[in-house]
Amino acid sequence: MKILLVNPPRSTENAILKYAPEAAKRFIHKKLIGPPLGLLTVAAAVADHDVTVFDIKGEYDLVPENLSLELLITRLVREYRPEVVGVTTITSEFDASVEICRIVKRCDPRIRTVAGGLHATLCPRDFTDLAVDITIPGQSAHIFRELIRALESGRSPETVPGILINTPEGLRKTKGIPRPVDPAGPDYLMPDRTHLKRWIDTYxxxxxxxxxxxxxxxxxxxxxxxxxxxxxxxxxxxxxxxxxxxxxxxxxxxxxxxxxxxxxxxxxxxxxxxxxxxxxxxxxxxxxxxxxxxxxxxxxxxxxxxxxxxxxxxxxxxxxxxxxxxxxxxxxxxxxxxxxxxxxxxxxxxxxxxxxxxxxxxxxxxxxxxxxxxxxxxxxxxxxxxxxxxxxxxxxxxxxxxxxxxxxxxxxxxxxxxxxxxxxxxxxxxxxxxxxxxxxxxxxxx
Ligand code: B12
Ligand code: SF4
The missing domain is CATH 3.20.20.70 (Aldolase class I)
Known part of the structure; x- marks a missing residue:
């Protein structure tokens, strides 16, 4: 399957920086840099598919005058023609992740959108926007792999335990319990850093x-x-x-x-x-x-x-x-x-x-x-x-x-x-x- 995994942009909200005295501004964090380990782990889980990881944080650092999120995602979807788009989410990037899913759906409503990451783990019930089809809480790279297998073989996502399916009536948890995994032990997946070549100089x-x-x-x-x-x-x-x-x-x-x-x-x-x-x-x-x-x-x-x-x-x-x-x-x-x-x-x-x-x-x-x-x-x-x-x-x-x-x-x-x-x-x-x-x-x- 063709899978696009997107690392959302940073939130630009920073009142400390906004109101700090001029002399202090250069010391205050404007951004943290680093690779999206979670997405790279998910990419490793489905490495036998056609996977693209796109780091929007890295992209905006590389080309600061880059396109708006709307144009960037639209271009990506047109270029890669993904069947599934996954986003990773921490709380401050929740809005951006949902927005990415909305843009994807505007490009092609048939594309499945999947949210995971820390915020999806702590607050899965926040993902009610209908642009997000599926939310997978937890260290869920293995569950994502199960989902891709199901989609590839034409099975319904309902057959995959441990995920939340979004419907106009609300979020529905699938039946069953996912196979227990030890994400640092025998089930460890080494993040696939080869996807980051384009942005390496920004890290x-x-x-x-x-x-x-x-x-x-x-x-x-x-x-x-x-x-x-x-x-x-x-x-x-x-x-x-x-x-x-x-x-x-x-x-x-x-x-x-x-x-x-x-x-x-x-x-x-x-x-x-x-x-x-x-x-x-x-x-x-x-x-x-x-x-x-x-x-x-x-x-x-x-x-x-x-x-x-x-x-x-x-x-x-x-x-x-x-x-x-x-x-x-x-x-x-x-x-x-x-x-x-x-x-x-x-x-x-x-x-x-x-x-x-x-x-x-x-x-x-x-x-x-x-x-x-x-x-x-x-x-x-x-x-x-x-x-x-x-x-x-x-x-x-x-x-x-x-x-x-x-x-x-x-x-x-x-x-x-x-x-x-x-x-x-x-x-x-x-x-x-x-x-x-x-x-x-x-x-x-x-
Ligand atoms: C690496 C890291 C980063 C990296 C990369 C994050 C990114 N996506 O770009 C960088 C340096 C960019 C970063 C930045 C920030 N971070 Co940070 N970061 C971390 C850190 C140290 C490790 C996270 C990690 O890699 N874990 C290991 C991976 C494997 O786990 P994971 O990400 O949870 O992924 C697994 C699952 O969640 C799931 N999953 C993840 N994504 C997806 C997607 C899909 C589709 C699916 C199915 C599953 C899935 O599968 C993965 C493997 O099974 C954590 C602290 C910690 N130790 O956890 C803080 C942490 C996540 N960051 C945090 C914060 C707040 C930030 C900043 C906002 C800090 C700041 N003030 O600037 C910034 C945001 C951007 C900015 N302003 O620059 C907080 C989040 C708190 C919260 N509740 O939201 C944490 C928890 C640190 C803390 N002290 O509280 N961060
Ligand atoms: S719970 Fe652990 S990781 Fe979190 S602040 Fe305390 S010592 Fe640090």
Whole structure:
């Protein structure tokens, strides 16, 4: 079958950037770059078909003056004549994904449109627009393969367990239970990065001259932070890949001198990571690695950080979240603020650049901002991020505060816009968050 998989464009909603002081604007994230691992995994699942992956984020970075979404998708559909179009969806890109399906249907209503990804997993019932024919929640590359098999052999999608079929009467879940899969173990599908050749030069972070790719060593997280979508996406389960499979994948990444681990929390099984980096060294794999590590792990096991640094770990993203223990407790972060300070020291001693990220609650007053600014100034890191505590649909935090949400526009659910009432006036709140981005060491941007 002819299958087109589309990575939607980024949401451009960014009130922090809009209201930040001019001097801070260059440090604030305008975009994150990276390959759509989910879509590449889906592409791998149906590799025996005629598959095209189109990365609209990469395309707009490559040719900024590119066509509108309408013209771009219309051109793609005319060129590839797909029978099935799949889109991947995170919350802030939900509207764009649905819009892609609408454009596809305007081009040719016979094309089947399928939505998957994080938002389809957390909020499958949002996909009621009739332009989306089928929604597949979960790590669903294998289910997508079943769907394609069914369509190819003329069977109804109704025969495929684990999917939602959209009808004018509403969404209908198919009968049966999908075959259980271990997406990091025996059922692991290596993302097919060959589809990304056109955009490889756009996957560069900051001033780094080389392209970066993502690779995950695990899925899910054993912690339960209230604001986080990742453990809810996996219903609290944690899946670890094998060292052999990771080494095999790393050996295919010659084009990518920089590898960013996509795990939200990379060092969970500490001995596993030590063994992985021992093997990376033994196999002569030389790369710059970027990963997310919790501060409490660093504070408890500085010896591990030393081993990882020797193996090529160069940048760590560390969710500081707050400088106040009571806020960290409320978020169920299970790590005190003091650990952040210890972690910064350990990283420095090992020549690792830290990107520390704070989340700012919308009820912060001038006094709170002053206190955070003073703390962040005393504990400067090379790259610092200051984003807004956002109730992502499907999280515990969302359920705690859903009545306080004043802005339901999903395009703003990307951590850069307040969607709950702010204690300060709206513009002043974002301007203060924006000015925090100046508090960092050095002038590099990632
Ligand atoms: C890689 C990644 C990216 C990449 C690629 C994403 C893309 N599509 O382009 C980049 C760097 C571009 C990116 C950007 C952003 N990201 Co991001 N990103 C991740 C990360 C680290 C890993 C996701 C991943 O690859 N998982 C592994 C793959 C295999 O899983 P998967 O994507 O879920 O795919 C599986 C299933 O969902 C399903 N599936 C997926 N797509 C489809 C499609 C079809 C048709 C089907 C059938 C199935 C299917 O099958 C796949 C395999 O079985 C996660 C954090 C995490 N650890 O999960 C955050 C995460 C997804 N990102 C997040 C966010 C918020 C963003 C940004 C908005 C951040 C920002 N403020 O700018 C931006 C958006 C764009 C921008 N502004 O630049 C949030 C999403 C929260 C939410 N509820 O929406 C996460 C969870 C991080 C977090 N801290 O909360 N991101
Ligand atoms: S914020 Fe980090 S540690 Fe907390 S649940 Fe999410 S991934 Fe795990």
């Amino acid at each position: 560069r972070v900051g001033n780094n001259p080389w392209p970066t790719t993502y690779l995950f060593t695990s899925l899910g997280c054993p912690y339960k932070c209230t604001f986080c979508s990742i453990w809810t996406q996996f219903r609290g389960k944690y899946y670890q890949r094998t060292i052999d499979s990771l080494i095999a994948e790393l050996k295919t990444l010659d084009e990518y001198p920089v590898v960013r681990f996509a795990d939200a929390n990379t060092v969970v099984d500490e001995e596993f990571m030590v063994e992985l980096f021992r093997r990376i060294g033994a196999e002569g794999i030389r790369k710059e690695f970027v990963m997310d590590i919790r501060a409490d792990v660093v504070a408890r096991r500085p010896d591990i950080i030393k081993i990882l640094a020797q193996g090529g770990l160069k940048v760590v993203i560390c969710g500081f979240e707050s400088f106040r223990d009571e806020e960290l407790k409320r978020y169920r972060k299970a790590s005190p603020a003091y650990d952040n300070q210890v972690a910064v020291k350990v990283f420095e001693e090992n020549g690792i650049s830290v990107r520390g990220n704070y989340v700012i609650p919308t009820d912060y007053t001038e006094k709170d901002f002053d206190a955070l600014a003073e703390y962040a100034d005393r504990n400067r890191v090379v790259y610092a991020g200051y984003t807004i505590l956002t109730p992502m649909p499907g999280t515990v935090f969302y359920n705690q505060v859903r009545k306080q949400i004043v802005d339901p526009d999903y395009r703003k659910y990307n951590f850069f816009n307040a969607v709950m009432k702010t204690a300060l006036p709206y513009e002043a709140f974002h301007a203060r968050v924006g000015s925090l981005w100046l508090i960092k060491k050095g002038t590099d941007v990632i």
